[in-house]
Amino acid sequence: MAAPALSDRPSPLRRLAAAEGDRRPRARLAALALTALLLVICVLSLGVGASGTSLPAALWQAFNGEEIAMRDRLILFDIRLPRLAMGMLVGAALAVSGAVMQGLFRNPLADPGLVGVGAGAGLGAILAIVLGGLLPLALRDGLGYALVPVAAFAGGWVTTVLLYRIATREGRTSVAVMLLAGIALAALAGAISGVLVYMADDSQLRDLTFWGLGSLAGATWGKVLVAGPLIGLALAATSFLAHALNALALGEAPAAHLGIPVQRMKRLAVVSVAAATGAAVAVSGGIGFIGIVVPHLLRLIIGPDHRLLLPNAALLGASLLLVADMISRTIIAPAELPIGIVTAVIGGPFFLWILLRNRAGLDL
Amino acid sequence: MLSATDIYVRFSRTPVLKGASLTARPGEVSVIVGPNGSGKTTLLRAITQEVGFEGEIRLDGEDITALPGWKLAARRAVLPQHSRIAFPFTVAEIVRLGMTAAATPPPKGRVAEALERVGLAGFAGRPYAALSGGEQQRVQLSRVLTQVWDPVGPEGARWLLLDEPVSSLDIGHQLEVMELLASYAAEGGGVVAVMHDLNLTAMYADHVMLMAGGLMQASGAPADVLTDANLTRAYGCALRVNTAPPAPATFLLPHTARPAG
Numbered sequence: 001m002a003a004p005a006l007s008d009r010p011s012p013l014r015r016l017a018a019a020e021g022d023r024r025p026r027a028r029l030a031a032l033a034l035t036a037l038l039l040v041i042c043v044l045s046l047g048v049g050a051s052g053t054s055l056p057a058a059l060w061q062a063f064n065g066e067e068i069a070m071r072d073r074l075i076l077f078d079i080r081l082p083r084l085a086m087g088m089l090v091g092a093a094l095a096v097s098g099a100v101m102q103g104l105f106r107n108p109l110a111d112p113g114l115v116g117v118g119a120g121a122g123l124g125a126i127l128a129i130v131l132g133g134l135l136p137l138a139l140r141d142g143l144g145y146a147l148v149p150v151a152a153f154a155g156g157w158v159t160t161v162l163l164y165r166i167a168t169r170e171g172r173t174s175v176a177v178m179l180l181a182g183i184a185l186a187a188l189a190g191a192i193s194g195v196l197v198y199m200a201d202d203s204q205l206r207d208l209t210f211w212g213l214g215s216l217a218g219a220t221w222g223k224v225l226v227a228g229p230l231i232g233l234a235l236a237a238t239s240f241l242a243h244a245l246n247a248l249a250l251g252e253a254p255a256a257h258l259g260i261p262v263q264r265m266k267r268l269a270v271v272s273v274a275a276a277t278g279a280a281v282a283v284s285g286g287i288g289f290i291g292i293v294v295p296h297l298l299r300l301i302i303g304p305d306h307r308l309l310l311p312n313a314a315l316l317g318a319s320l321l322l323v324a325d326m327i328s329r330t331i332i333a334p335a336e337l338p339i340g341i342v343t344a345v346i347g348g349p350f351f352l353w354i355l356l357r358n359r360a361g362l363d364l
Numbered sequence: 365m366l367s368a369t370d371i372y373v374r375f376s377r378t379p380v381l382k383g384a385s386l387t388a389r390p391g392e393v394s395v396i397v398g399p400n401g402s403g404k405t406t407l408l409r410a411i412t413q414e415v416g417f418e419g420e421i422r423l424d425g426e427d428i429t430a431l432p433g434w435k436l437a438a439r440r441a442v443l444p445q446h447s448r449i450a451f452p453f454t455v456a457e458i459v460r461l462g463m464t465a466a467a468t469p470p471p472k473g474r475v476a477e478a479l480e481r482v483g484l485a486g487f488a489g490r491p492y493a494a495l496s497g498g499e500q501q502r503v504q505l506s507r508v509l510t511q512v513w514d515p516v517g518p519e520g521a522r523w524l525l526l527d528e529p530v531s532s533l534d535i536g537h538q539l540e541v542m543e544l545l546a547s548y549a550a551e552g553g554g555v556v557a558v559m560h561d562l563n564l565t566a567m568y569a570d571h572v573m574l575m576a577g578g579l580m581q582a583s584g585a586p587a588d589v590l591t592d593a594n595l596t597r598a599y600g601c602a603l604r605v606n607t608a609p610p611a612p613a614t615f616l617l618p619h620t621a622r623p624a625g
């Protein structure tokens with residue numbers, strides 16, 4: 001998966017390949033490798049599932065001009081394909097949001113979950129599940145199955161706006177205040193969620209648990225069409241942030257001295273992260289650690305330049321989430337393990353590993 | 365010309381600058397000296413707009429608060445006292461950040477050239493975090509140089525604003541960096557540096573500004589400002605200014621540790 005290490009080559013060749021200290025050629029190789037990897041995983045993901053429908057068999061049938069069985073067509077196009085699309089969207093959204101947050105907070109352990117966006121979205125979803133029945137009937141029917149995602153999205157947005165208001169004084173946003181306020185808001189959202197969970201009946205509890213652990217099982221083309229444009233737009237916006245995030249690594253004042261419109265860039269970063277994370281949480285529930293694991297792995301390979309990091313994070317995030325989804329679908333088939341459990345089992349130890357490696361250098 | 369007039373800065377009601385003024389001309393190395401807490405760094409930070417201030421700061425007659433960031437970035441670069449980098453960047457990547465605002469892509473090899481000027485040739489591929497404090501300071505200087513590479517641009521003189529540029533360097537590199545600043549000024553650029561080392565100031569400054577208590581106490585040619593009386597009053601300890609052969613170079617020695625008077 002990783003590009004061949006430049007440092008392994010003899011030095012005249014290395015000089016030819018790039019100026020010293022320039023990891024751009026390496027990042028381009030990584031992007032190619034990650035694209036190939038994503039394609040392979042997409043094919044695998046379409047072929048794997050509880051039903052035993054086989055992609056090669058279906059393709060073979062189509063190739064020979066035979067009709068693909070109705071059941072197989074349904075499974076491939078209406079279940080696995082939207083699930084694949086949603087997995088890629090959510091994985092890319094979480095990984096890129098993580099990278100942007102880390103750049104903004106100048107901390108490799110920052111994550112949208114940390115600043116309360118995830119908790120706010122979660123609270124929105126729980127409110128919808130437990131108290132949705134109290135809504136006026138017209139509204140409830142109008143939203144239908146979209147009620148929970150819409151509420152999650154709204155919760156994420158409200159938290160972000162609130163955080164931003166708290167942390168901004170006289171036109172300047174304090175990253176430290178935002179981080180601390182995020183912890184407070186996440187705790188508050190957690191407490192309210194706790195009360196609601198206590199109030200919930202048995203079937204609601206089941207919904208809550210499943211949603212809280214995260215899953216791509218509910219993927220439909222409808223959800224993809226809701227989340228897709230939002231996530232796409234947010235990810236496109238982050239491409240304007242790459243330069244600014246690089247400069248921000250020096251600190252806010254030095255970034256401003258370099259001519260970066262720091263306030264405007266911070267605002268754009270916060271809004272894109274809220275949109276991408278909100279949309280991702282809305283359709284898939286709470287899936288943790290992708291936002292931390294992916295950027296960290298990539299920084300080890302291609303370095304921290306955000307112009308290279310963000311697109312590669314989208315690719316690797318999509319791949320990683322699809323792999324986690326495949327594991328979640330097959331490990332206890334025909335039942336399904338919530339994907340949040342899979343990412344937590346992979347991500348938790350990884351997070352600890354980062355902490356242990358950086359123990360000396362971390363001062364939050 | 366860079367001018368600051370009647371600058372007031374308060375940090376939570378404590379006045380730090382009480383009407384300090386400064387004038388620096390391109391083609392000269394201007395050095396701000398003064399004891400700890402005299403407001404040197406705060407004055408520089410007002411000029412770089414890192415702290416809110418009352419008063420007026422003009423660059424070639426233009427109010428700097430009215431200039432957009434990208435325009436300012438092409439005309440002045442700022443070296444902070446300390447730099448902590450958040451992620452594992454290489455030296456080359458840090459230096460290249462200096463060219464973030466460049467309107468036209470700088471020529472190939474600029475990074476290597478900039479590193480060579482601060483005595484760090486061959487350091488491009490090293491991880492920044494693994495360097496010593498003095499090396500990091502020179503990498504930052506090299507980044508700052510790439511931002512305003514040509515001392516004179518289409519809009520006029522460009523400026524290096526430096527907060528203690530040689531504070532963590534050994535004596536050899538101190539001289540190397542001071543020579544670099546002197547040559548930048550000689551080519552028409554402007555240099556404003558906050559310094560602690562009075563001897564280096566005496567050797568390299570064309571214009572010295574002595575601050576104490578949030579005010580400019582004296583300003584002018586080194587020989588006029590760096591006098592026994594001025595320094596003893598500002599620093600609160602007896603200092604004697606001497607000259608040494610062969611060329612009459614000025615140097616300072618502390619006379620006694622006890623306050624004068």
